[in-house]
Amino acid sequence: MTPPLFRVRRLRKEFAGNAVLRDVDAEIRRGEILGLIGENGAGKSTFMKILSGIYEPTSGTLELEGRPIAFDSPSDARRAGVSIVPQEFNLAKDLSVEENVFLGAELLKLRRVLDRTGMRVRTAQLLAELGANVSPQDRIEGLSAAQKQLVEVCKALAFDASLLILDEPTTMLTRREIDRLFALMRSLKARGMALVYVSHKLAEVKAICDRVMVLKDGELVREAPIAEIEPPEMARCMVGRELREIFPPKRKAVGPVVLEVRGLSSPGAFTDVSFTVREGEILGFAGLVGAGRTQIAEALMGLRPSSGVVRVGGKEARARDAKQAVRQGFGYLSEDRQGSGILTGFGIAENMTLVSLRDYASLPFVIDRDKEVAKARTWRDRFGIKASNLAAPLESLSGGNQQKVFLAKTLDPGPRVVMVDEPTRGVDVAAKQEIYRFLAELAAKGAAVVLISSELEEIIGMCDRVVVMREGRIVGELEGNHVEEREIMYMATGLRTGANA
Ligand SMILES: Nc1ncnc2c1ncn2[C@@H]1O[C@H](COP(=O)(O)OP(=O)(O)OP(=O)(O)O)[C@@H](O)[C@H]1O
Numbered sequence: 176m177t178p179p180l181f182r183v184r185r186l187r188k189e190f191a192g193n194a195v196l197r198d199v200d201a202e203i204r205r206g207e208i209l210g211l212i213g214e215n216g217a218g219k220s221t222f223m224k225i226l227s228g229i230y231e232p233t234s235g236t237l238e239l240e241g242r243p244i245a246f247d248s249p250s251d252a253r254r255a256g257v258s259i260v261p262q263e264f265n266l267a268k269d270l271s272v273e274e275n276v277f278l279g280a281e282l283l284k285l286r287r288v289l290d291r292t293g294m295r296v297r298t299a300q301l302l303a304e305l306g307a308n309v310s311p312q313d314r315i316e317g318l319s320a321a322q323k324q325l326v327e328v329c330k331a332l333a334f335d336a337s338l339l340i341l342d343e344p345t346t347m348l349t350r351r352e353i354d355r356l357f358a359l360m361r362s363l364k365a366r367g368m369a370l371v372y373v374s375h376k377l378a379e380v381k382a383i384c385d386r387v388m389v390l391k392d393g394e395l396v397r398e399a400p401i402a403e404i405e406p407p408e409m410a411r412c413m414v415g416r417e418l419r420e421i422f423p424p425k426r427k428a429v430g431p432v433v434l435e436v437r438g439l440s441s442p443g444a445f446t447d448v449s450f451t452v453r454e455g456e457i458l459g460f461a462g463l464v465g466a467g468r469t470q471i472a473e474a475l476m477g478l479r480p481s482s483g484v485v486r487v488g489g490k491e492a493r494a495r496d497a498k499q500a501v502r503q504g505f506g507y508l509s510e511d512r513q514g515s516g517i518l519t520g521f522g523i524a525e526n527m528t529l530v531s532l533r534d535y536a537s538l539p540f541v542i543d544r545d546k547e548v549a550k551a552r553t554w555r556d557r558f559g560i561k562a563s564n565l566a567a568p569l570e571s572l573s574g575g576n577q578q579k580v581f582l583a584k585t586l587d588p589g590p591r592v593v594m595v596d597e598p599t600r601g602v603d604v605a606a607k608q609e610i611y612r613f614l615a616e617l618a619a620k621g622a623a624v625v626l627i628s629s630e631l632e633e634i635i636g637m638c639d640r641v642v643v644m645r646e647g648r649i650v651g652e653l654e655g656n657h658v659e660e661r662e663i664m665y666m667a668t669g670l671r672t673g674a675n676a
Pocket residue numbers: 190195213214215216217218219220221222262561562563570571572573574575576601
């Protein structure tokens with residue numbers, strides 16, 4: 176029998192004595208897509224970083240086609256045929272797309288001259304194959320998160336790889352972009368490539384993978400051909416218990432209007448937007464990516480210029496900047512957590528209490544660290560944040576755990592108007608359930624909650640009322656039993672306008 180493309184034996188990784196991968200044995204075969212799932216912090220990215228030469232294992236061995244191999248660096252791994260689309264983007268902001276795609280591995284003509292045309296053509300080809308609306312000469316800086324994600328995929332595909340690792344590549348993508356990526360993955364598989372797909376979207380794992388492996392606390396706890404495992408069981412293996420009812424029951428009773436927005440416009444982003452959110456209500460914002468939902472939240476937070484009327488609890492609340500917006504009662508979890516909001520070099524506790532810092536000052540300018548840590552502990556337990564300790568730098572947390580810290584940071588000041596943009600992106604199913612419960616509780620305690628999400632399931636599961644946006648305008652509103660997928664999609668794509676529009 177031919178050996179598998181890759182085999183790892185007793186692979187182990189420790190950070191400062193903490194084992195995060197515990198003697199994993201696994202194999203990856205040609206011509207298959209292997210799904211790798213597990214809770215936030217289970218060790219998925221760490222495992223993949225070892226395969227792609229980013230981390231060295233503490234112990235254990237790697238074999239490529241039956242021969243032992245060790246990688247000194249990512250470029251070393253790339254030469255051996257391993258490419259990775261990392262969970263956290265790794266792009267040089269001030270370079271162009273094509274420069275990024277070939278960074279450190281530029282194509283040469285006659286061995287010494289940069290082959291600019293060759294690189295441009297190759298990049299354009301890959302972008303077209305992905306259906307990415309990006310030009311090779313665009314600078315990274317000006318790209319949206321989705322576009323950056325597609326550039327990372329291009330970068331991984333620019334070289335002939337025998338193993339392609341995709342670590343949560345679809346978190347920022349729309350349905351259509353995901354379908355394109357999946358089509359591409361299938362054709363690569365048909366050409367004999369091995370692919371590893373890391374994701375929290377279990378339905379996607381079911382749709383695209385041939386086999387699935389479940390990591391739990393650094394150990395491989397389950398492996399199965401995809402035909403033998405359904406998403407609910409995947410979830411159970413990941414968290415070690417049955418997960419029923421992901422969404423909390425909806426509440427009917429709502430109170431007076433908390434947030435009132437009238438005729439709000441922001442040039443180039445959205446026009447004449449009016450809506451209200453009541454005490455105890457969760458209002459959903461649905462629409463295609465680029466419909467202007469995020470920009471509304473940014474305008475309310477004073478992060479982008481706008482005109483119109485905004486009132487919180489009847490009081491004028493047009494903020495000039497985010498600080499003022501927080502004082503006026505707004506809390507905002509932005510969509511692009513990687514780009515903003517992260518205080519590198521600072522600990523988890525410090526990051527969590529950043530917005531509400533004043534509450535932790537016992538005297539002016541003196542931060543009560545004990546209080547801060549106590550609060551951080553509460554958040555950690557609430558969301559199941561996995562970290563060696565609360566002083567650990569944020570960068571050392573897994574992607575999903577960083578996400579939870581951002582959410583804690585948004586909620587810590589106890590805002591009256593809570594606006595969350597894609598709040599469960601990259602978090603595991605158990606944490607998702609906890610976040611949903613938490614948002615429902617906030618509403619029950621009297622907050623007005625605005626949920627912006629591309630996951631229709633989430634909108635439908637959580638919201639009493641949904642506003643649908645298209646091209647910068649509100650095109651419809653649905654309530655109660657009318658909140659359902661087909662209606663939302665019709666409105667979002669312009670096939671139908673809503674009764675109240
Ligand atoms: N550079 C590092 N230093 C210290 N600890 C780290 C480092 N990188 C990862 N860890 C820890 O290793 C554990 C596993 O992290 P990893 O990123 O592999 O998780 P994951 O399964 O990819 O999770 P997620 O679904 O959230 O992306 C986490 O507890 C994390 O805090």
